[in-house]
Amino acid sequence: MTTTARAGQAPSAPPPATTRGDSRAARRLFAVRELGIGLALVLLVAVTTAVNPRFLSGQSRKDLMLGATILVVLVVGQAIVIITRNVDLSVGSVLGLSAFATGKLFLALPDAPIVLAVLAGVGLGVLCGAVNGALIAVARVPALVVTLGTLYMFRGFDYSWAAGQQINAADMPSGFKDMGTATVLGVPVLALFAIVVLLVAGYYLRSYRSGRELYAIGSDPAAARLSGIPVGRRVFAAMVVSGALAGLAGVLYAARFGTLDAAAGSGMELNVVAAAVVGGVAIFGGSGSVYGAALGALLLSTIGSALPVLRIDPFWQQTVVGALILTAIGLDRVLAARVARRLRGRKARGA
Template sequence: MSVTDTGAPRRGADAPPAAAAPRRRSLAERLLAVRELGLLLALGALVGVTTLRNDRFLGSQSVKDLLLGCAILVILAVGQTLVIVTRNVDLSVGSVLGLVAFATGSLFLAAPGTPWPVALVAGVALGAVCGLVNGGLIALARVPALVITLGTLYGFRGVDYYWAAGRQINAADMPRSFLRLGNQTVLGVPLLFLVALAVVAATGFYLRSYRSGRELYAIGSEPSAARLAGIPVGRRVLAVFVASGALAGLAGVLYAARFGTLDAAAGTGLELQVVAAAVVGGVAIFGGSGSVYGAALGAVLLTTIGSSLAVLRIDPFWQQAVVGALILAAIGLDRVLFLRKAARLRGRSSHGT
């Protein structure tokens, strides 16, 4: 480093690297915005093409049905995002939703006068307990989350089937005030979708504004380095599984309010759609990056794809093929970005040496 005659450092070649960090951060923020903007453009194009074929696709009832259809998936995708960011995955959310939905109906059967807020709190609590089981097993057994949650997927579903014993709960068995939650609107917007938006906004604010939220990204980027930095990795991972379970419990209560008719098969296969929504929304399956806003957009996009293909009278097989292609494209893009970032870091390291 060169100096002036007075011995003070000269602002020359050393100045640009000092300003490089903020520039890189703004570039990363712009990249995230571009990915979410890309989802919005894809969503707009899909809606536009479908509307050209059937102008009723943007009718008030169709839009309401679309928002209702994606609300539960959005809530589940937010919980899944918290888990995936820490380099884990929760495959049990569909089973937790089904268990909580049937438990909610059973509560109204056993105690018909139960206020719906009590049922809501009970459902969220039951979901949180399921998440605690997942997180506790992962922490104690030190087994990958993929294996543990695959086991609890079948375990929770088995409990649901044993409890249901072939029974079905109908809408007539639940209070009308509770069922109205599933179809009630506020200024034309379904209440369920507004709840989903509130969950997205609250979780996004937490991840951005709180140290414990930012630590989740550090854990997903490199768990060993996070431990060396003093981050309580075990507690944070346990907390995100509890949060994922609680949100799945909330989704289960809302599922019961929306559909009314419940059995042990509720939510079967939903976990794959949830993971797909998060990954398509830009949440890196390798952990360490992504946002709940992107995951929410991914959930809306996948729901719209299903509705659009039905309107266009396209074989449902292509819906699964399109979703699969989107997942592969998202994972491929994440890998390319990771390799480019690693190459830049190696280049800076060798330059500094």
């Protein structure tokens, strides 16, 4: 069925189709980035396996998955925050605080159900995330400053609470410790937690309006606010989610390692940010996906496992990670420039 424009009115243009085409073009360009990360991961595994075929033995595969599990859980929350053009540097301290709290819970209640420990860890993380979110969204303090301060504040609480005490694996219930080593169809139970977190976060960001609004906030916070998006609430929620996942990661850390002290998780925040950036989440916000961030976490954890097998000095691991970060930032700029040129070209042709 065709329609004609009324006299004196210009025929309507088709901006929705153009917008969808622009979005698809942008997604294709950034999907190439994630594909490159996946290929780099496959190449690294192939080279390492060629040098030592035992690198992909059953136990080694399990160790690789366990090694990446905690980092993947943390990087999903970090990716959500970075997409909004913020950053959460407190995740390592929240993980340590949650892990030690889990150990203290089992010391006080040896027969406590595992579900209670998970809920307690996540709840503690939510509380820490809410502190960060309130200072950022309500007080309008930059996230870098807030989370750098809470990094030390939460770690200080942890050291004060621990008071030099160490919780040993023998103090943990056997069922909880078994969760750290059990597998389902060859996949570690802890890795299943990471997979569920990844799928839920990816579905939310793609399918829900509030998830898509996080990208709008990261692209241009002022424009998002003028469009009626509740920027403060969305950023607050992103920080709470990051804190909750850091709390969950603390429980998983306790299940995997058993031996806990106040130093658990120290320095992990830098690895988490690095994994997100390497995985294609633009440090300037507005683009990237949790799937790419998870690939970045897998790549970094695999590098850590592969270098000793390849007989490369572990010192070079930090050099490689630093080079990957710089390369990722450079690619972000190149891809952003290509997207901008395509958009300008489409607008020029449509004018």
